[in-house]
Amino acid sequence: METKQKFKTDAKINWYRCKVDKQVLRELMQTSDVHGFRQVLLQFGLFAVTGTLAYRAFLNIDSANWIWSVPLLYVALLIHGTNGPFMGLVAVHELVHKTPFKNKSWNEFFLRAYSFISWSDHIWFRPSHVKHHQLTVHSDYDGEVVLPQTLDFKNWKFWLSLFGWNPQGTWGMIKAHYERAKGDVGGDWNQHILPESNAILRRRHRNWARFVLIGHAVLAAIFILTGHWFLIVVFTFGTQYCGWLGFLCGMPQHYGLSPDVDDFRLCCRTYTCSWLPGFYYWNMQYHVEHHMFPAVPFYNLPKLRRALEEDLPAAPHGLWATWKEILEIHRKTKQDLEYRYVPSLPSTSGEHADDKTIEREASLAI
Numbered sequence: 328m329e330t331k332q333k334f335k336t337d338a339k340i341n342w343y344r345c346k347v348d349k350q351v352l353r354e355l356m357q358t359s360d361v362h363g364f365r366q367v368l369l370q371f372g373l374f375a376v377t378g379t380l381a382y383r384a385f386l387n388i389d390s391a392n393w394i395w396s397v398p399l400l401y402v403a404l405l406i407h408g409t410n411g412p413f414m415g416l417v418a419v420h421e422l423v424h425k426t427p428f429k430n431k432s433w434n435e436f437f438l439r440a441y442s443f444i445s446w447s448d449h450i451w452f453r454p455s456h457v458k459h460h461q462l463t464v465h466s467d468y469d470g471e472v473v474l475p476q477t478l479d480f481k482n483w484k485f486w487l488s489l490f491g492w493n494p495q496g497t498w499g500m501i502k503a504h505y506e507r508a509k510g511d512v513g514g515d516w517n518q519h520i521l522p523e524s525n526a527i528l529r530r531r532h533r534n535w536a537r538f539v540l541i542g543h544a545v546l547a548a549i550f551i552l553t554g555h556w557f558l559i560v561v562f563t564f565g566t567q568y569c570g571w572l573g574f575l576c577g578m579p580q581h582y583g584l585s586p587d588v589d590d591f592r593l594c595c596r597t598y599t600c601s602w603l604p605g606f607y608y609w610n611m612q613y614h615v616e617h618h619m620f621p622a623v624p625f626y627n628l629p630k631l632r633r634a635l636e637e638d639l640p641a642a643p644h645g646l647w648a649t650w651k652e653i654l655e656i657h658r659k660t661k662q663d664l665e666y667r668y669v670p671s672l673p674s675t676s677g678e679h680a681d682d683k684t685i686e687r688e689a690s691l692a693i
Contacts, residue, residue, distance in 0.1 A: 332685040333515040335467045340682040343590040343675065344619050345638040347631075355627045362626040363428035366609065367418075367437050374414060374423070374444075378561040379456070385557045387404035405490070407561065408569025413607045415445035415566050416452065417573065422610050424693040426624035445566040446500055446508070446539055450532040453690075455520045460621050461682045464586045464594050470516030474586040474594075475667075478578075478657055492568035507536035574644050576600075576608040583656035583668040590620040592672055597632070597642045598649040599635035615639060621689040638677055640670035646654065 349366075381403040388396040422438035423426055442449040455471050462468035479485055487493045506513070510533050512521045521529055543563050550558040574614045585593045597615040605612060613628035616635060623631050632639070659666045 333467075334470055334519040336463060338462050338468045338682055340462065340465065340589050340681045342619075342682065342685055343592070343677055344680050345635040345677045347620075347634050351634055352623075355623045355631050357627075358426055358429040358624050359626070360429045360433065362434065362624070363437075366427065366626070366661050369606070370410070370414065370418065373410055373563070374407075376391045377403070377410055380564060380647045381407045381559060382555075382561050385560075388489075389620055404560070405569045407565060408492075408567075409572050410607065411445075411566035411568065412570040412573030413609075415447050416442055417577070417607075417609055417611065419445070419449050419452060420456065420624050422613070423449060424621060424623065424689065427626075442535075443542060444562075445541060446504065446543070447693065448532070448535065450528070450535045451517060451521060452514070454528075455516070455691045457686055458520065460685035461620060462619060463591065464581055464584075464585055470519065474581060474584065475664075476578075476582050478582075486658075488568070489571040489574055490569060493563075497564055497567050501540075504540050508533060508540055522640075536575075572604065572607065575650065576604055576612065578650050579653055580611070580614050582653055583660065583666075585667045585669060591615050592640055594671060596649075597639065598646075599632075599642050600646055601643045604646065621685070622691060638673050640672060 381400065384396070384400040384403040388400060418441040419438060422434055422441065425431060425434050427437070428434040438449055441447065459469055459471040464472050464474045466473075484493055488496060492671055501512070509530065512518060512529065512532060521532055523529070539542070547559050547563055549558050550563075579596050579598060581595060584596060588594050595614045595618045598612050600608075600612050610625040610628045611617060613632050616623070616628050616631045616639075617625075618634070620631060633644075643652055656666075656668045
């Protein structure tokens with residue numbers, strides 16, 4: 328039986344958008360197979376290289392050298408795991424927008440490849456994320472990101488997931504896939520995004536969970552039977568540990584900002600950073616710009632930032648400066664639960680787009 332609808336469907340949001348020359352915007356919306364392949368081949372190549380180094384470090388351990396070879400293995404896994412989380416919903420996120428590749432067949436191929444490697448549920452994530460763009464952090468409408476968000480620095484599991492491996496989290500992921508494979512889509516937001524009335528979408532959702540479970544089980548069996556069981560650590564769960572950099576890059580997106588507003592400059596955060604975090608993070612540090620114009624591919628977001636900069640809040644540069652701001656917001660929020668960070672806005676002389684327009688652009692249904 329269909330559960331009671333928790334999330335409303337009657338939103339009418341008139342989003343503020345900075346003015347941009349239409350010709351410039353058309354050029355920035357152009358997709359490129361070259362840029363798409365450069366990103367995915369470098370990222371997959373890096374995952375393969377760091378995974379190989381971690382595996383070789385494991386093979387090097389013996390009773391005579393464990394005192395230094397075990398720490399070396401940890402360092403190798405830390406480096407490998409640092410890339411891992413970006414192979415998950417960070418990569419899947421851009422691919423569900425259909426913007427990395429001009430050839431959409433490549434887009435769909437790599438969407439499934441990344442989703443399989445990272446145990447990501449792209450069938451659910453795509454309609455969920457399109458709604459998130461349409462209704463960004465509006466209470467009763469957006470269940471993907473709910474404000475206010477919290478930071479629990481006193482929880483040891485939090486630190487374990489950042490600099491090690493939390494087996495409870497991995498078990499929860501496997502259990503969730505098992506439930507989906509049986510046809511249980513999950514809680515209120517999932518019921519909203521994957522309604523019982525859409526039998527085709529639910530079947531695709533169930534079948535993807537089965538494919539991921541069976542596929543990884545088969546690979547794990549092959550790794551064990553061939554004597555390479557440590558590849559389970561390197562590949563099967565290679566995106567499930569050492570998520571420190573993914574956390575530092577991703578948490579600022581909406582943290583401490585205002586819900587229920589019609590201006591992306593007030594509910595999303597942009598920061599700038601050096602090339603390596605930007606590469607890992609698929610340029611999602613340009614988060615205001617991405618929400619304003621979601622049909623612009625990630626590799627053109629720096630240019631979009633420059634085109635809009637006069638009408639955008641100042642952006643902190645670097646993760647250090649960004650997190651200095653985040654931690655100050657965290658401190659103020661602990662003192663006042665109603666505190667929200669409101670950046671200084673240069674002007675309100677832009678244009679507007681209704682939420683349906685944002686929805687179409689976020690899904691490239693244009």
